[in-house]
Amino acid sequence: MKVLLTGGSGDLGQMLCSSLTGMGHTPVVFDLRKPTLKTLEPAKNGLNVPKVEFIKGSIEKREELKPALEGIDIIVHIAAWHGIHEFRQEKTVYEFFDLNVSGTFNVFQAAAEANIKDIIFISSSSIEERFAIYGHSKVLGEEIARAYAHRHEMNVITLRPRAFIPPWNSKIYSNFIEWAKWFSRGAVHISDVAQAVIKSIEFLSLNTDRLKYNPVFLTVDGAYQYSDEDLAAWDLDGAGSSFRKYYNQFYDLAVEMGLDPTLKPKKLDISETSALLNYRPLYSMKTLLLELKMYGSAGPYADRKS
Numbered sequence: 001m002k003v004l005l006t007g008g009s010g011d012l013g014q015m016l017c018s019s020l021t022g023m024g025h026t027p028v029v030f031d032l033r034k035p036t037l038k039t040l041e042p043a044k045n046g047l048n049v050p051k052v053e054f055i056k057g058s059i060e061k062r063e064e065l066k067p068a069l070e071g072i073d074i075i076v077h078i079a080a081w082h083g084i085h086e087f088r089q090e091k092t093v094y095e096f097f098d099l100n101v102s103g104t105f106n107v108f109q110a111a112a113e114a115n116i117k118d119i120i121f122i123s124s125s126s127i128e129e130r131f132a133i134y135g136h137s138k139v140l141g142e143e144i145a146r147a148y149a150h151r152h153e154m155n156v157i158t159l160r161p162r163a164f165i166p167p168w169n170s171k172i173y174s175n176f177i178e179w180a181k182w183f184s185r186g187a188v189h190i191s192d193v194a195q196a197v198i199k200s201i202e203f204l205s206l207n208t209d210r211l212k213y214n215p216v217f218l219t220v221d222g223a224y225q226y227s228d229e230d231l232a233a234w235d236l237d238g239a240g241s242s243f244r245k246y247y248n249q250f251y252d253l254a255v256e257m258g259l260d261p262t263l264k265p266k267k268l269d270i271s272e273t274s275a276l277l278n279y280r281p282l283y284s285m286k287t288l289l290l291e292l293k294m295y296g297s298a299g300p301y302a303d304r305k306s
């Protein structure tokens, strides 16, 4: 299958490129900038492995987007400014609207004109902050997705991940510990977001027309050892007791690395996502602590930067 990834040169897009080529699909990256992936280079062993195709263009420019959709089976619409751009005031409200709202409209309209029926739209759990600039832009994007699913009989899965900027994104996290502190508040690892996208692609290719007129909106969170009961009775046996229940052997390491074992993570309900897609997040606080133990404060991605 040919899978168009808008904004495919970003963190999520590049991770998806690796998974998709591994599965025998051809990712077509549509982005302002080229991905840095090795899969763009011709294979040296002469094997006919699928490669990543790159089309330079902007979803804000309809004349660039339209030809890129030729021969595409499914679209993963990723390109957007996100929460960090609002938090850091790096983008204006006009830029948010142009990319996240008009850009999303352009992608759905171009798909309708090209008779592409399967679309995965990357929204965000930030739709809860609907009066903020980013949250509002995603609420409007979701409305576009819903309207096109009905009007053009498209099969649309909208994924709502919570923040997933990876530890190797050095523009956001100066080191692994900084990322780990953020993750311990409750989060999803980018590899699990990629899993949700891949499972959405599989779902759409196996269930042709099942979602027609009935677009779904699915929350994407990470894996947790803590049950809902654990979180409701947080630290009832003293500060740090809930952490000790699952991670006792890592307690001293966590404190030494600057993590706060009394911090209660916020967990989101992913039951619908798990039921529909068989989504099973893998990366949890336990994975993080194991990585800290094995690799120390530099973490496992010390030589990887985006």
Ligand SMILES: NC(=O)c1ccc[n+]([C@@H]2O[C@H](COP(=O)([O-])OP(=O)(O)OC[C@H]3O[C@@H](n4cnc5c(N)ncnc54)[C@H](O)[C@@H]3O)[C@@H](O)[C@H]2O)c1
Pocket: 006, 007, 008, 009, 010, 011, 012, 013, 030, 031, 032, 033, 057, 058, 059, 060, 077, 078, 079, 080, 081, 082, 083, 099, 103, 122, 123, 124, 125, 160, 161, 162, 163, 164, 165
């Ligand atoms: N990263 C997070 O924490 C997070 C959390 C929830 C939802 N999301 C959503 O995930 C998506 C982005 O994820 P990411 O982390 O890979 O982002 P990213 O910033 O790493 O990548 C975005 C990509 O979009 C490209 N882009 C920008 N303008 C474009 C245009 N006009 N046309 C085509 N491409 C353009 C950029 O060049 C970049 O490669 C967004 O839809 C965002 O709202 C992100």
